[in-house]
Amino acid sequence: MSENVQTGRGKRRRRFSESEDENVESQIGDVETQETSEENGSTLQQERPKEAENKEKIRQNVPSMDNLRDKSRKSYLKQRQLTKLEELKQTLNEYENNLSNLSDKELQDYHKKTEIFKTIQGALQQYEVDIPLYSLPEVSNTNKKTKYDLLHQNHYKQEQKESTNGKSKPGQYAGEQWEQEQFNRAKQISSVNTDKINLPGQEKNEFVFDESQYVTFDSGDQLTGDKDPETTTSSKVSAAERTSIDDVRKSLPVFKFREQFLEAVKENPVLIVVGETGSGKTTQLPQYLHEAGYSEGGKKMIGCTQPRRVAATSVATRVAQEMDSKLGQEVGYTIRFEDKSSDKTIIKYLTDGMLLREFLNDPELSHYGALMIDEAHERTLSTEVLLSLLKDIVRARPDLKLIIASATINATKFSEFFDKAPILNIPGRRFPVNIHYTKNPEANYIQAAITTIFQIHLTQPLPGDILVFLTGQEEIETMEGSLNEAVAKLGSSIQPLHICSIYANLPQELQSKIFEPTPPNSRKVVLATNIAETSITIDGIAYVIDPGYVKQNVYNPLTGMESLVVVPCSRASADQRAGRAGRIGPGKCFRLYTKWSFYNELELNPVPEILRVNLISVILLLLSLGINDLINFDFMDPPSNDTIIKALELLYALGALNSKGQLTKLGRKMNEFPLDPMFSKCILTSSKYGCSEEILTIIAMLGESGTLFYRPKDKREQADKKRETFNHELGDHFSLLKVWQDWEATDYSNLWCEDNFIQYKTLKRAKNVREQLARLSKRVGVESEIDKTSKEVPPLMIQKSIVSGFFPNIVRLSRMGDSYRKLKQNYACFIHPSSSLYPVKPPPRMILYHELVLTSKEFMRNVMVVDEKLVKEFGSHYYSIKDLESATNKVKK
């Protein structure tokens, strides 16, 4: 068990002593401490003799307490539910009395609420009992303690919270003891019931799964061993296999719809295609379009966008095989850093961001005869902007055919957006997945997930691996620890359970573990983040456990601050997750929340990215396409005016816009770079100061800095020490430059990276980015310094270049000297402890940050020392005299 957990226990115990239920709670607290001391070996030994006595008391006391709590909680929940239902009914009545005068929005709301009302009523009748409400733990990243508590929270504590009407009270939990009991009980079950997992005893902690099957998938014909063609990427095809390829093409569900599809395309400028995984739409539809002549005999291309690079490359490979052509000829792909297409290319797969870039050179996309926007339901930022732009183009170009491919869930929204475009449904080919909900809300999903893993393992047949969706690295590591501990305790009494984890920041060599085949007579448990929802497919998964949460980035345009928050996932995501169980055969998905909450507390779809991010780059792109009326631009979901206005203000301050709001020459140059305009400005300025090489490096490195240093659990101190050797007195920008220069001096050595606890993969990515930026710099006329040999650039020149783009991000030390304040806005922020300036005493008076994130505090990540003179030199148009004066006064006290 990790240090963290032990510290946490200590905290919890302290609170027990303040508890009202002094008797029971302090005893349990003691037991916990006892168990901690067993692992710890050193602390609190004096409490050991009490153990037996305590456990006995718990056995006597806890059940009665539980009964009381349970009763109180149930009555509260029932009452609350009835009240809510009544409120809903009233709202509906009001709407109904006024139906003819409702606005579109109100009408929408009315329909939504009617649906909700019906669902609840239906559910009530079905159960004939009170349906517990799903209480979402209060997740807040601003409060570390709360987050911590949530992570390690136990069931009893939450129960008590609820029974006292939301008032938080200290709680208790004999966690491991309870787990042990659960395992013991589970082990006793001999009969295997594959349709229902049901553990006797301990009623309120058990999972009694509702058998009703919610997501129904078309099971199609017998498809044993038939893989999803969209992700198959076998490399070579022999002549003998050709006929089988054609057979496979014809056997795909989409084949039966070929004529219907082409007919609809002929009749309509825009067609919405709904096709579930395995329908073959991604590989087949572009081919159909080509066969039907929309490529005009090879004069025009059929384009198909994908949100992810791997999808673009692998699908293109597959289709090249199907068309018996070499990849990069008739069939090709284009992704950043890699263009496998040529003049001959007829069918081109590309990332959505890449097509957006193509708009800049060819605003009418005249090279394309037809375009398919695949996975549109994901609504990535690029897809979203593409859809708005395409809506316009299709009107101007009747010869262009547009196909929007989406999952079922929001097809109508796309149809509405494209003037009621027709929807073509293509059934998928996936095995059925039974969805099980918990009967009662689960307060602590970590505990619940662990229990469910063992329940599955002990009651469900082998083989069949388990996939658990968690929110992040911290959770995964905590859970991995607990599971391994439990497995070790159970020893040979159960079949082997292999725990492995996957998240994007996990170094490559550790990621591969999840793809190793599970040994016979054992089971694999994969703990994953969202990465397993769409980006990575793991073979052999038959069971999915879904606690129903995601970690999401939220941007606040007013403060310019980003924060990562844990929120309930959407119904669309939940279904996507469930689908992961049905790839090898019929599967099961266990949702750790109630059916009621699925329909009432989860949003239908995730919040589109466009509403959650800094839009400055998008706005610049749109402006350069001649779209000036951004407030009235036809977004599917318009971003807030605040976001747009903030972006415009910043662009103006950077010199990308003139006072009339028109794009300047500088703005056009900035747009050439696939970067935040603040970065582009730095590059463009650096030319003047003769340091563009250094600036390019710093910018490429800043983009990757989050995953640059690797800290293995067992070698943290060593890793931190190595990291300190790169620290530069002027800050992180210069530290990153040093890392790069040292790596460059070793001729980009992998070994050097290992020695310094630096991720090679990350540096290579930075190298790619840097090369691209260098190419683009040359194109827009940034002076190249490549010929310059070993002439040391004065740091001041580098600082100047950076300040020219990042002047809005300057902060000064507060009078107290404990925090920093922005020059314009007066709120506190702090240097992140990972920064090279963190240990500097006294702290620098004025610094500039790369990003501001809200986690446990308002932290500035990647900071650089700045002189006041530079602020005056580069920020006088942005800051008022007062802003600057007060800076001088406050700093020079």
Add this chain to the structure above:
DNA sequence: GAGCACTGC
């Protein structure tokens, strides 16, 4: 003395 889900140009 903190801790960053996931993409993409």
